[in-house]
Amino acid sequence: MRLTLKIWRQPNSAAAGELRTYQLDDVSEDTSFLEMLDMLNEQLTGTDEEPVAFDSDCREGICGTCGVMINGQAHGPEVTTTCQLHMRSFSDGDTITIEPWRADAFPVLRDLIVDRGAFDRIIQQGGYISVNTGSAPDAHATAVPKKNADRAFDVATCIGCGACVAACPNGSASLFLGAKITHLGELPQGQAERDTRVVNMVAQHDHEGFGGCTNIGECTAACPKEIPLDVISQLNKDLRTAMRHGL
Amino acid sequence: MAVTGLIFVGYVLAHMYGNLKVFAGQDSFDEYAHHLREFGEPILPYEGFLWIARVVLILAVIGHAYSAFKLWHRAAVARKEKYSARRVAKSTLSSRTMRWGGVTLLAFIVFHILHLTTRTITPGSNSDSPYERLVAGFQPERWWLVLIYLVALVALGMHLRHGVWSACQTLGFTNTAASRRRANLAGISLAVIVAVGFALVPISVLFGIVD
Numbered sequence: 001m002r003l004t005l006k007i008w009r010q011p012n013s014a015a016a017g018e019l020r021t022y023q024l025d026d027v028s029e030d031t032s033f034l035e036m037l038d039m040l041n042e043q044l045t046g047t048d049e050e051p052v053a054f055d056s057d058c059r060e061g062i063c064g065t066c067g068v069m070i071n072g073q074a075h076g077p078e079v080t081t082t083c084q085l086h087m088r089s090f091s092d093g094d095t096i097t098i099e100p101w102r103a104d105a106f107p108v109l110r111d112l113i114v115d116r117g118a119f120d121r122i123i124q125q126g127g128y129i130s131v132n133t134g135s136a137p138d139a140h141a142t143a144v145p146k147k148n149a150d151r152a153f154d155v156a157t158c159i160g161c162g163a164c165v166a167a168c169p170n171g172s173a174s175l176f177l178g179a180k181i182t183h184l185g186e187l188p189q190g191q192a193e194r195d196t197r198v199v200n201m202v203a204q205h206d207h208e209g210f211g212g213c214t215n216i217g218e219c220t221a222a223c224p225k226e227i228p229l230d231v232i233s234q235l236n237k238d239l240r241t242a243m244r245h246g247l
Numbered sequence: 248m249a250v251t252g253l254i255f256v257g258y259v260l261a262h263m264y265g266n267l268k269v270f271a272g273q274d275s276f277d278e279y280a281h282h283l284r285e286f287g288e289p290i291l292p293y294e295g296f297l298w299i300a301r302v303v304l305i306l307a308v309i310g311h312a313y314s315a316f317k318l319w320h321r322a323a324v325a326r327k328e329k330y331s332a333r334r335v336a337k338s339t340l341s342s343r344t345m346r347w348g349g350v351t352l353l354a355f356i357v358f359h360i361l362h363l364t365t366r367t368i369t370p371g372s373n374s375d376s377p378y379e380r381l382v383a384g385f386q387p388e389r390w391w392l393v394l395i396y397l398v399a400l401v402a403l404g405m406h407l408r409h410g411v412w413s414a415c416q417t418l419g420f421t422n423t424a425a426s427r428r429r430a431n432l433a434g435i436s437l438a439v440i441v442a443v444g445f446a447l448v449p450i451s452v453l454f455g456i457v458d
């Protein structure tokens with residue numbers, strides 16, 4: 001198929017960027033979206049133009065490194081990551097607009113690459129449990145009810161790609177935050193730091209400049225892991241509990 | 248946002264109940280309005296209950312608007328560079344119109360108070376009977392007044408549709424798929440009940456059912 005690509009080009013975070021238009025021919029519908037960008041980059045290298053910079057790593061939808069805005073939708077039209085999106089989701093002659101995630105907390109480093117260090121700093125504020133190092137305890141040493149284990153597992157699938165922020169009209173990272181809070185809060189190991197976790201992580205989230213959640217729900221539609229909106233309710237509930245405990 | 252919003256939900260339901268007294272006739276409606284002023288006497292002074300309600304509502308409006316503008320501002324600075332292409336996935340129209348819809352409601356409330364509370368604007372009649380002011384106001388020749396009220400009720404319905412659901416989320420009540428469905432259903436039901444319940448009054452006057 002033949003495609004017209006409008007791609008955000010920006011040499012570095014200090015420079016201004018713009019959408020530039022490229023033509024790409026002979027794209028097979030079995031090509032993945034990132035392979036399509038690889039093809040474009042080969043073409044650009046041939047014409048002495050800088051290749052388009054984009055993030056990718058595992059290319060099997062599990063690492064959370066890739067992610068661009070495709071025609072105004074985070075990760076494009078399918079419920080999956082950009083790397084697992086295939087060109088069969090598009091038609092011959094389509095014009096595809098490709099932009100980086102837009103949030104001031106995610107500054108553009110170059111072209112389609114943004115700095116998601118803000119997520120790391122939020123995790124550092126409590127997205128972990130403190131345990132002594134040493135040999136791992138037996139898996140069944142602490143019993144976890146199936147219901148809690150299932151919910152923890154479902155939300156632990158969050159790969160921190162940032163699509164929720166990219167899709168949110170408020171630029172909020174509440175779905176990411178809620179997924180982490182719910183994941184650890186459902187497990188016995190997460191209880192000791194439950195109150196401080198939610199308070200510190202929310203404070204860091206706000207400090208990074210993410211917007212406030214208004215429960216619109218665009219985040220869940222964009223999430224490649226289909227994290228449900230109830231994690232944000234859980235986040236609020238945990239925050240309320242922590243405040244009641246005087247934090 | 249959520250707590251102040253729930254105060255308004257309680258208030259509009261009580262307000263709607265009072266309005267529907269119009270169908271019980273002029274005496275019943277006027278007596279209800281008069282009784283609101285004597286409510287709680289002699290423990291409360293004349294209009295004491297009314298003023299308690301007014302102060303609570305004014306504080307709630309201030310809190311609600313402050314939170315709303317703070318969220319609005321945070322959203323504006325969280326994404327200064329906008330997308331050139333944007334597609335809405337599954338958010339409701341109500342959720343996307345909360346801010347300007349809220350501003351519309353605030354403007355309407357000011358108008359509504361000037362119209363029927365302070366009687367600064369007196370379309371039709373400035374009678375001491377609330378019933379007469381109401382009926383005179385919504386006559387067919389003042390269709391524009393009916394239109395203002397109906398537009399405001401659509402805005403109120405949409406605001407409630409998202410607001411009730413969003414308040415449940417904010418208060419942490421919706422931690423399962425089933426409770427999320429219930430919260431959404433509560434939002435839709437309240438929106439319809441309140442919008443229709445209030446709209447019955449001007450529409451009934453317009454068509455001469457109440458005169």
